[in-house]
Amino acid sequence: MRSDTNPFLGHEHRRPDVDATEAARLLETAFGRSGIARELGSHQDRNFLVQGEGEGGARFVFKVARHGLSRAALEAENEAMLRVAAAGLPYEVPVPQPALDGSLVTTGTTSGGVTHDLRLVTFIEGEPLDEVGYLAPAVLRAHGALAASVARALEGFDHPALDRALQWDLRHAADVVEALATYASTPARRALLDRSMAIAGAALAPLVGDLRIAAVHQDVTEANTVARRDAAGRPMPAGLIDFGDLSRTWIAGDLAVVIAADVIHDVARPLQVARAVTLGYVGELPLTAAEIAALWPLVVARAASVAISGDQQAALEPDNAYVAETRDEEWAALEAVVDVPFALAEAVLREAAGLPPADRPMVKLATSPVFDDAPEPEAIDLSTTSVALDGAAIGDAGAAGALVERVRAAGGLPVGRWGEGRLVDTVLDSMDETATVHLGIDLFATAGTAVHAPLAGRLRLRPHGVVIEGGILDLVLDGVDPSAGDRTEVAAGDVLGTVATAGPDGLPPHVHVARVAVPGLDAPRRAVPSLAAAWLELCPDPSSLLGFLPGVAAAPPEDPAALLARRDAVLATTQVHYFDAPPRIERGWRHHLVDTSGRARIDIINNVAVLGHSHPAVEAAVARQLHLLNTNSRFLYEPMVAFAEALAARFPAPLDTVFLVNTGSEANELALRLARTATGNEDVLAVRGAYHGWTVAADAITTSTLDNPRALQTRPAWVHPVEAPNTYRGPHRGPDAGTRYADDVRATLAGLAAAGRGPAAFIAEALYGNAGGVVLPDGYLREAYAAVRSAGGLAIADEVQVGYGRLGAYQWAFEQQDVVPDIVTVAKAAGNGMAVGAVITTRSIADAFGAEGSFFSSVGGSPVSCAAGLAVLETIDGEGLRENARVVGAHLRAGLEHVTADHPLVGAVHGMGLYQGVELVRDRETREPADAEALAICERLLELGVICQPTGEGNNVLKVKPPLCLTRESADIVVEALGIALRG
Numbered sequence: 001m002r003s004d005t006n007p008f009l010g011h012e013h014r015r016p017d018v019d020a021t022e023a024a025r026l027l028e029t030a031f032g033r034s035g036i037a038r039e040l041g042s043h044q045d046r047n048f049l050v051q052g053e054g055e056g057g058a059r060f061v062f063k064v065a066r067h068g069l070s071r072a073a074l075e076a077e078n079e080a081m082l083r084v085a086a087a088g089l090p091y092e093v094p095v096p097q098p099a100l101d102g103s104l105v106t107t108g109t110t111s112g113g114v115t116h117d118l119r120l121v122t123f124i125e126g127e128p129l130d131e132v133g134y135l136a137p138a139v140l141r142a143h144g145a146l147a148a149s150v151a152r153a154l155e156g157f158d159h160p161a162l163d164r165a166l167q168w169d170l171r172h173a174a175d176v177v178e179a180l181a182t183y184a185s186t187p188a189r190r191a192l193l194d195r196s197m198a199i200a201g202a203a204l205a206p207l208v209g210d211l212r213i214a215a216v217h218q219d220v221t222e223a224n225t226v227a228r229r230d231a232a233g234r235p236m237p238a239g240l241i242d243f244g245d246l247s248r249t250w251i252a253g254d255l256a257v258v259i260a261a262d263v264i265h266d267v268a269r270p271l272q273v274a275r276a277v278t279l280g281y282v283g284e285l286p287l288t289a290a291e292i293a294a295l296w297p298l299v300v301a302r303a304a305s306v307a308i309s310g311d312q313q314a315a316l317e318p319d320n321a322y323v324a325e326t327r328d329e330e331w332a333a334l335e336a337v338v339d340v341p342f343a344l345a346e347a348v349l350r351e352a353a354g355l356p357p358a359d360r361p362m363v364k365l366a367t368s369p370v371f372d373d374a375p376e377p378e379a380i381d382l383s384t385t386s387v388a389l390d391g392a393a394i395g396d397a398g399a400a401g402a403l404v405e406r407v408r409a410a411g412g413l414p415v416g417r418w419g420e421g422r423l424v425d426t427v428l429d430s431m432d433e434t435a436t437v438h439l440g441i442d443l444f445a446t447a448g449t450a451v452h453a454p455l456a457g458r459l460r461l462r463p464h465g466v467v468i469e470g471g472i473l474d475l476v477l478d479g480v481d482p483s484a485g486d487r488t489e490v491a492a493g494d495v496l497g498t499v500a501t502a503g504p505d506g507l508p509p510h511v512h513v514a515r516v517a518v519p520g521l522d523a524p525r526r527a528v529p530s531l532a533a534a535w536l537e538l539c540p541d542p543s544s545l546l547g548f549l550p551g552v553a554a555a556p557p558e559d560p561a562a563l564l565a566r567r568d569a570v571l572a573t574t575q576v577h578y579f580d581a582p583p584r585i586e587r588g589w590r591h592h593l594v595d596t597s598g599r600a601r602i603d604i605i606n607n608v609a610v611l612g613h614s615h616p617a618v619e620a621a622v623a624r625q626l627h628l629l630n631t632n633s634r635f636l637y638e639p640m641v642a643f644a645e646a647l648a649a650r651f652p653a654p655l656d657t658v659f660l661v662n663t664g665s666e667a668n669e670l671a672l673r674l675a676r677t678a679t680g681n682e683d684v685l686a687v688r689g690a691y692h693g694w695t696v697a698a699d700a701i702t703t704s705t706l707d708n709p710r711a712l713q714t715r716p717a718w719v720h721p722v723e724a725p726n727t728y729r730g731p732h733r734g735p736d737a738g739t740r741y742a743d744d745v746r747a748t749l750a751g752l753a754a755a756g757r758g759p760a761a762f763i764a765e766a767l768y769g770n771a772g773g774v775v776l777p778d779g780y781l782r783e784a785y786a787a788v789r790s791a792g793g794l795a796i797a798d799e800v801q802v803g804y805g806r807l808g809a810y811q812w813a814f815e816q817q818d819v820v821p822d823i824v825t826v827a828k829a830a831g832n833g834m835a836v837g838a839v840i841t842t843r844s845i846a847d848a849f850g851a852e853g854s855f856f857s858s859v860g861g862s863p864v865s866c867a868a869g870l871a872v873l874e875t876i877d878g879e880g881l882r883e884n885a886r887v888v889g890a891h892l893r894a895g896l897e898h899v900t901a902d903h904p905l906v907g908a909v910h911g912m913g914l915y916q917g918v919e920l921v922r923d924r925e926t927r928e929p930a931d932a933e934a935l936a937i938c939e940r941l942l943e944l945g946v947i948c949q950p951t952g953e954g955n956n957v958l959k960v961k962p963p964l965c966l967t968r969e970s971a972d973i974v975v976e977a978l979g980i981a982l983r984g
């Protein structure tokens with residue numbers, strides 16, 4: 001990378017000394033235009049935004065070139081832009097506009113007598129990608145695809161000016177960095193720079209002969225990429241500007257520039273960023289193995305050139321705010337990329353590029369057992385789905401100890417599996433992905449047991465054990481107290497030491513054996529799931545070196561995508577799933593959900609699991625009942641009576657009679673039939689935008705167009721929607737809102753009466769859950785209930801979502817409105833996830849149903865569902881969950897209000913207790929629902945370890961309705977994660 005004479009020594013560019021007034025004059029003279037609006041940032045040139053004439057007139061960029069840039073270079077740039085513009089890509093590029101003299105590059109002289117080359121190009125509307133903050137994987141992929149598409153459009157392009165020695169051409173990176181190194185603002189930066197260039201240079205040297213060269217843009221950075229939001233709210237690349245670094249150079253360098261730029265947005269995850277960008281790039285333009293191998297060293301070289309030139313520019317122009325702003329981030333990015341093991345980067349990028357894993361020499365090595373007379377190995381399952389860990393607290397290593405003992409007692413050698421995402425390593429309440437996937441095999445043995453070298457090689461000590469350098473591979477043995485003295489060579493079978501007393505990670509004593517396929521690579525014991533595949537390739541299954549049968553000690557690979565494909569193939573697509581690429585969630589515990597990689601996330605949407613997931617009280621009650629009896633509700637058994645009694649006891653008089661069903665839909669169906677038989681009327685009033693279930697009648701009163709876009713057209717004549725009592729969105733928002741919304745109920749009833757009909761019922765959620773947790777205006781239900789009753793109808797409260805103590809201050813949401821309904825429906829929480837639903841009403845309404853015969857729902861009220869239902873009610877009381885909902889709910893509410901207060905996207909925080917909603921709007925005045933943004937935030941929250949989904953008619957309200965056992969710590973994480981997601 002280094003030439004004999006360094007063309008970059010003394011290479012300094014100051015931006016042209018042209019201000020907006022001067023620019024206006026030059027523009028007028030050369031292009032006959034006016035309208036300079038403001039200066040746009042640039043490292044080394046001057047760019048001005050030119051406002052077109054009239055409202056919405058096309059905008060342009062007026063470019064004043066710095067000195068030292070040849071006219072030929074500007075012409076080459078223009079030609080390249082025209083070529084890309086003509087290629088029909090789904091991206092815009094600036095199009096050069098002719099000057100008054102007809103040329104695309106003209107000159108102008110400032111009042112100070114300095115002549116500059118001038119151009120006018122079209123302005124691309126959108127957001128620069130560097131202003132959007134966080135770049136989601138889909139955005140990164142699209143960014144890679146943009147770079148590759150432009151490179152393809154430039155295929156075959158040539159121009160004499162392209163062979164100039166350009167500072168940003170990565171072929172010259174060593175010279176550039178060497179020439180600028182004296183500008184490094186601190187000695188630490190200087191050292192980092194030197195280290196980076198040394199290792200990048202060494203890695204590149206053997207590859208440069210194999211790197212393809214072509215004309216490329218070479219500056220597809222986030223700052224030069226213009227984005228527009230897609231339907232999911234993501235800022236997708238839509239245009240590319242600034243062709244000033246165009247040159248004929250390494251194609252791979254073009255991609256390295258994109259990666260180095262995007263890493264600045266997520267310095268904690270450089271490889272994940274690189275992988276996504278590369279995936280998008282190779283979809284348009286495949287890369288060779290040599291190019292992939294060169295990519296990371298090129299990323300390092302680019303990051304180094306960018307960082308040092310930032311220091312240079314800052315030294316030359318202390319007032320260049322654009323440079324000052326980005327400098328520290330650029331150094332942080334360099335630090336992040338140089339710390340990545342190059343072999344790991346190559347493995348990650350090869351996979352992204354669709355290349356097979358790199359060839360590794362395969363040699364049969366003579367091996368020897370680690371322990372004398374060891375019994376047969378028996379794998380212990382420490383994964384998310386391990387039966388042995390059922391009921392154990394997540395992350396509790398003690399549970400693994402019991403499992404080890406069990407295998408040992410049965411005469412086996414307990415072995416922890418290679419490639420396993422372990423539940424014992426799961427970390428709760430973490431926004432970051434944590435290292436859960438094991439790269440080695442663990443051999444559990446009593447402390448003090450002699451450990452023998454499985455193969456011959458050079459011996460090296462490391463903090464918790466030893467490494468045997470076997471030439472083509474390293475074998476790591478951790479958890480060993482070495483006794484090899486100062487020996488540096490071992491033969492297979494030599495004693496290395498003894499099993500250490502304390503096993504790492506709180507597990508019982510064990511030797512961790514990892515096979516490192518790249519000698520010298522410092523492999524961790526565990527990898528984060530997003531890099532696990534690459535790490536497992538670099539640290540392949542060591543079983544064969546331990547003499548184990550294939551597969552004995554390897555965990556099956558985690559493959560959520562394959563499961564999703566099976567799901568799609570067999571289930572109706574209308575039976576939808578959350579998230580674009582859903583994690584495979586196979587375990588829940590309290591308010592946490594754990595995927596099969598061992599990652600835990602906080603669940604804030606599961607009001608069904610009211611007690612928390614996998615609650616032992618429900619499990620025990622159900623298991624016990626399954627041992628005893630499960631049958632239909634026509635038999636006489638105690639659980640049905642006990643559950644119904646417990647439920648009825650929690651309602652005010654005269655609600656004393658219970659029907660047991662399975663689901664909310666079923667409960668609402670029954671509620672409608674009860675109302676009709678009791679009143680003799682058929683018509684039902686339901687609030688707009690509500691959801692009451694999917695079955696025929698429940699769907700008829702469901703006027704939410706979110707679940708059924710045709711809900712309003714397909715509604716049968718007996719359903720009468722009334723104004724949604726939503727004080728945030730609806731027409732009435734003041735203190736009299738309750739009465740104003742009730743007016744619509746009264747008017748609808750009057751209309752019915754005028755047609756000679758009476759209502760069977762008025763049904764509403766008593767806190768507007770489907771709108772995102774909006775508390776009903778004071779007095780609304782009181783007035784609505786009074787009106788419907790005086791017209792001969794009944795009041796139904798749908799408490800399927802909002803009841804069961806979730807509001808904290810109230811057991812049932814209707815209490816908040818200070819009313820007592822005639823019929824209440826419950827489900828969801830009623831069984832903590834088991835199918836349990838109920839209708840609670842008065843004895844006389846229930847008896848009136850006799851006119852229709854008897855009621856029977858085979859497994860509604862079955863012994864098992866009643867056992868679950870009773871356990872739920874008792875646990876809510878026993879664990880004080882309603883009080884927790886009140887206290888933690890208030891804490892969460894305060895946090896949500898605080899973190900969202902200054903964010904224009906947040907219109908309101910609704911609800912109370914642990915039923916809340918964060919309503920996202922594009923404009924706080926018009927309250928236009930920010931639905932795409934809500935989806936994008938939910939995808940981001942998923943990455944940050946929080947499971948959330950939007951609701952509401954506009955699909956723009958983030959649901960906040962976690963299990964009632966939510967802790968303050970988890971609430972704080974939710975708040976922090978939302979803050980990060982909102983900042984973007």
Ligand code: PMP
Pocket residue numbers: 662663664665666668691692693694765769798800801827828
């Ligand atoms: N009512 C309300 C208010 C609901 O939110 C739901 C479910 N989302 C239902 C009824 C229907 O319940 P299920 O899905 O158990 O049939």
